[in-house]
Amino acid sequence: MISIYILTYNEEVDIADCIESVIRLSDDVIIVDSFSSDKTIEIASRYPVQIVQHKFESHGQQRTWMLKTIPTKNQWVYILEADERMTPELFAECIAASQRQQAIGYYVAERVMFMGQWIRRSTQYPRYQMRLFDKDKVWFTDYGHTEREVCSGSVDFLKETYPHYTCSKGLSRWIEKHNRYSTDEAKETLRQLEKGAVSWQQLLWGKSEVERRRALKDLSLRIPLRPLVRWFYMYFILGGILDGKAGFAWCTLQAFYEYLILLKVEEFKTHPTLTMSVSNTIESKELNKLPQKLT
Structure with a gap:
């Protein structure tokens, strides 16, 4: 099985649909919240998930902190953000990849959903992000406003993709x-x-x-x-x-x-x-x- 981290900050619009996309798939879903001031925590609390709050310093530091600090039921983890969704097909491929252990981490491509459709061409598809990995062999550093992964081993790519509702909050x-x-x-x-x-x-x-x-x-x-x-x-x-x-x-x-x-x-x-x-x-x-x- 795979543990799922969901990173949140004021995600009341997306958090329910995000959790719904994984709650029946994974036995370990962890909300890592940066002290939301809206109803994110109230909505997440309705589900059987673990909720941990930590002050946000940077994208790289937040991810590295959660990997080192928050215990998980499973060695392999997947990072999901609130305006993204897990699909059953992607989760099945994640399970198979983690069991093969031919790499310590896997990149996954996003499908950007904008104005009610997948805009495949404008978004340089496929654009890959490090999402599935052995939590003891990957960490993150800061790069610009975002993060970059540091991997202590070989990495690979998954075929399935995840939908990213990039403008869901307006x-x-x-x-x-x-x-x-x-x-x-x-x-x-x-x-x-x-x-x-x-x-x-x-x-x-x-x-x-x-x-x-x-x-x-x-x-x-x-x-x-x-x-x-x-x-x-x-x-x-x-x-x-x-x-x-x-x-x-x-x-x-x-x-x-x-x-x-x-x-x-x-x-x-x-x-x-x-x-x-x-x-x-x-x-x-x-x-x-x-x-x-x-x-």
Whole structure:
């Protein structure tokens, strides 16, 4: 069997459906909540799940803390976020993979659900995330506003995917949280630009989609007019135009997000003290309010 972690912060809209998608599959479901101020805990308490609250510091630290601190019934775990769903087909493949133990962790691809449909082309499908793994052999570090996994062993990929309802709480919340995300991404962009060259070997001959995508991101940081280039790439090269109205909206939102990052990079270059000022402000006022999801 596999234990399921569900990360939450103010997820009253999604938490019931998320729990419902796993409660009949796993014998061990653990809610890791960052002190939600809405009805998340009240709703989760109606189900036979374990609820643990921990102050949010960063995405990487939250995941590493829960892996090291919260006991689980099973050695193999799956990380689920509240606006995502587990499917019976994916869970069955997770069980089979954990029993084979040919790898210590497995990447799983998301299906982004937006405006009532799966937008496959605009979202660079398949985009993989480390979700299933042996809890003693994987941990996480911070990268920009999100996290990156560190694995002590070989990894592999699952065929089944999970649905991700990226805008389930409304467009206003999506814009609000990506405004915050763009600040961390701008600081990470500055760090990456200072580190040096793009890994062309990984970009052209990377062993996996994850390696190639990360090298492509490093390259994209150095491209002039990045927001326009990203919109063109997603809409025409990836085929977002075939995703209809939802595809156009998604590509435009992503270009807007890139533009926010670019503006904040320039702002930090012009006023370097703002980087520290923003960090202190987040730490003192907003640290425990940061949402748990990257779209």
